[in-house]
Amino acid sequence: MSGLPVVGRYVTRSWSSGSAAGAERRQASPSPRQPRSTWRLPAFFRRRLEIAQRGGGRVGSTGPGDSEGGVAVTEEAFKEPKDPPPTLKDPRKDPMRESTSTDPIKDFEATPSPYDEPEIHDVGVREPRYLDLFDPGVSVVRDPKLDLPPTPPKSRARSVLAACLASLASTRVVVCCSVVLVVLVVVIVALASTSRHAFPQDPRIQPPYVTTVTTCGLVQGMVDGGAFVFRGVPYAVPPVGERRFRRSQPHSKLEDCWTGTYMANVTRPCWGYDSQGGVVQGFEDCLLLDVFTPQLGYDTPLPVVVVVGGASLGGDAQRPWMVSKAAQLVQDRRVVLVSPQLRRGPFGFFPHPAVAASTYPHTAGNQGASDLLAALIWTRHNVEHFGGDPAQVTLLGHRAGAALAWPLLSSRSGRDLVHSAWLSGAAPHHPTRSWRDADPALLESLNCTSVACLEAMPALQVMEAPPLEWRRPGHHAWLVADGLDVSFLPAMPQVPLVLGSTEQVAAEPLLSWRGRLGTSRSLLLDAILEGLRFFSTAQEPPTTVRPSKAAIVTGYGNQGWPPPLTKRREEEVQVAVVGAAAAEAALERYSEEVTDPWLLLTTLVSDATTTCPALAAAASLARSVAHRRRTPVTATPVYAYLARHARASRAGTLADGTTDLEALLGLLPLHSAADRSFAHALQELFFRFVADGVPERHESTPAQLGVYLVGDGFTVQRSRPLCDHWANASHLAGRF
Structure with a gap:
């Protein structure tokens, strides 16, 4: 029995002849008795042998041509046999026990062999028992699946990930995940709303108060x-x-x-x-x-x-x-x-x-x-x-x-x-x-x-x-x-100081001239004279004309301070009137730069009364600061700017007197990209100055070296050439 090829749980068998012929051959030629062996049958086969002796667990096989090596388990394999094999009452006759007789050959011959199968009636399908596995006449073929290499076991993380990915393919899981996500969002919002009670607000704030x-x-x-x-x-x-x-x-x-x-x-x-x-x-x-x-x-x-x-x-x-x-x-x-x-x-x-x-x-x-x-x-x-x-x-x-x-x-x-x-x-x-x-x-x-x-x-x-x-x-x-x-x-x-203006700051008081200027040169001259007188007040005597370096009018130093209680003579308090010749010269100078009469008038009057005096004062102060820096006295910087962005208003398309203030306080209507760029550039200069005392992040330009021209962005201009014409006209500076 040690030479029998017993393999696995799935077996296929083929007979040398048909099932009936094989049964007759075995009946005619019983298997020769094997010599007695002294080895002990393993426990696995011993249990199988006990099942076979009791007539249980039959394996049915299909015919040689009915299946490709498959094994079929019939219903009869699970039924009790009609003639169960006799139970060995004498334990000494149990073939699985070692013999105690002094004559082992005689004892073996007297004991019926447990390998002798009972007669099986051929009913068309061979139904061998497990005992057939040990029959030398049965050819045992190894199951091909047993020759395949074992599949490497997957790690637990990979198995869980693969299961999750597979589950996401189903619609039900997607819906469930969506519901879970919504629930999580609701929970987070609820926690955020209740966190106010966990961390109390400033007691001073009780909306809307x-x-x-x-x-x-x-x-x-x-x-x-x-x-x-x-x-x-x-x-x-x-x-x-x-x-x-x-x-x-x-x-x-x-x-x-x-x-x-x-x-x-x-x-x-x-x-x-x-x-x-x-x-x-x-x-x-x-x-x-x-x-x-x-x-x-x-x-x-x-x-x-x-x-x-x-x-x-x-x-x-x-x-x-x-x-x-x-x-x-x-x-x-x-x-x-x-x-x-x-x-x-x-x-x-x-x-x-x-x-x-x-x-x-x-x-x-x-x-x-x-x-x-x-x-x-x-x-x-x-x-x-x-x-x-x-x-x-x-x-x-x-x-x-x-x-x-x-x-x-x-x-x-x-x-x-x-x-x-x-x-x-x-x-x-x-x-x-x-x-x-x-x-x-x-x-x-x-x-x-x-x-x-x-x-x-x-x-x-x-x-x-x-x-x-x-x-x-x-x-x-x-x-x-x-x-x-x-x-x-x-x-x-x-x-730290910043002085500046818009390019047409005087447009608002001159609105009455806008619709009647036309192309008349005489009307334009009258408008210039009225505009300069408009800002001239009884503050300076006619002889008050100062150089450009002293743009700030400082008063009558030779009169002593405080001034006397007596009223000044009428001729000393008369307004400094710009003559027709001076107005003509100014018109000729500005005609080289501006052609539109309304724009020329507003630019000229703005330069004479506000822009040029402000820029000159800033440059003069900045030069004084630069000079004082050579001494131990701490000096403060001075900067200058000129807003040139033209926007549509009731005074026309120009840089009127409130353009810069509207940009600084967020009031400027942002109708175009140029409006947005101007507002952003001027706010950057202003709020940088508010935070740090300088208008630029890097190296700022003091007023004696240049003026910030603010339009779509900002650039630095060395000077304003038009202001050279008003170097000796600081007495025209506007009063309020």
Whole structure:
């Protein structure tokens, strides 16, 4: 039995002849008895042998031609045989046990062989038992599958990945994954919404309201998108009653403040004049300011910009429009914007001798200038509660605001309140007239000689008292030298400074000439003469003509300061009139550069009254700074710019007087790519200057070396050749 080829669990067999013939041959020629062996049958085959002896587990095979080596298990293989083999009762006769007889051959012959199969009736299909596996007449063929190399087992990670990829192919799994993703998104949103309760917000912010503290008490503003807006915050004692024509008084006493929380949601306007000289009604209690901030924290304070504008010191009707988009601007540029209201017209600039006699020091006028100083003092003490840095305050003055800010930058009161200044639309001009020499026409129109009379007069009567000619922008110089807020002698500003203008800044006052110029040269000459007289005021004597290096008019140094109380002679206060010959020469010079009559007129008058004096003053100051750098005294830089971007407006397609301010405050309509480029370039210069004190990231160009020309981008021009014509005409600088 040791030589039998037993292989695997799947076998196929073939007989040397048919199934019936094979059965007869085996019956006729029984297998010879094998000699007795002393080896022990393994346990596996021993169990198989016991199953075979009991008649169970039969394997049926198909005929030689019915299958290609396959094996079929018939139903009869699982049934009990009809004649079960007799059970060996004598354990000594068990062929699987070792013999205990002394005669093994005799004992083997007496014991029936367990390999003798019972007679199997041929019923057409041979049904051999497992015992046939040991029959030498059966040819055993090895299953081909057993010869294949074993498949290498996959790692667990690869198996899981393969299962996941296979599952994604089904639509059901995709739908399930989508549902799971939606559930996760909902859970994340829910956690984000509930996290506010886990981390409480700033208790000062309770949308739509926001509350912060000032030196005078709590103020409540509004949440505007991502910014916080406080409108109408008081910064000084109300100038009413006995304080009507007095200097501003910051809050210094407890009784000057409010109790509870001040609702800073609306701003009361001040009295003023419009562009035609009409009275704009307002309130006397209007010393209020607006604050726009993107944050309220103290850890990272932001730069602060204080904005003061207006076409004239007589009125500022455009202020609400000027700050209409400030909430979005402070979010985009990360600054804090402060916009104070100032008294204007007679309430802001009224140098009456009776008022001066009742105060000490004895001075009068410039109440509006003291308002700006009080607003800057409030900013220094309170802006930190609005997220700003009190050590980084930039004053942005436009036109009348620039004219007012210029003398304050060099005064003793204002030099420490501002850390940089950007002045546009006005030539730097220090007032040359003292409050003692103010025009008596205003005093006579009021018909009051005592302070009590002035305090009791109705506000509308006070506003209507000045002549109509004074009320229009540019016809009257409201600012005077008072020796307190505005010094009698000019001084050098001690802060980084930028001076600039637009190329046609004087277009607005000349609008009446636009439709009637045509091609007439005589009309153009008349318009030039009127434009130059329009900005000329009774501030300079006819002999006041200074060289280009002294572009800032400093007054009458030979008269002594303060000026005497006597009225100047009429011939000394007459307006410096540009003669017809000078106007003709200017027209010839500008005709070489500009052909359009309206553009020529606006450019010529703008250069004479604003642009060229501003650029010359910047260059003169910058040269002085460069000279002082050789000494231990710390000098501050001075820069200059000229906005040349032409945009469509009611004055035509040109760079009018508000183009630069609109670009800086985000008000410029961005109709084209050129508009966007201009606004971006000017804002980059301005906000870089606000943050670092220089207009460029790399090496900035001081004013004595060049001017920033701002259009689609910005370039540096060495000088403006057209300004050479106005080197000796600084007395034409505009007044406000």
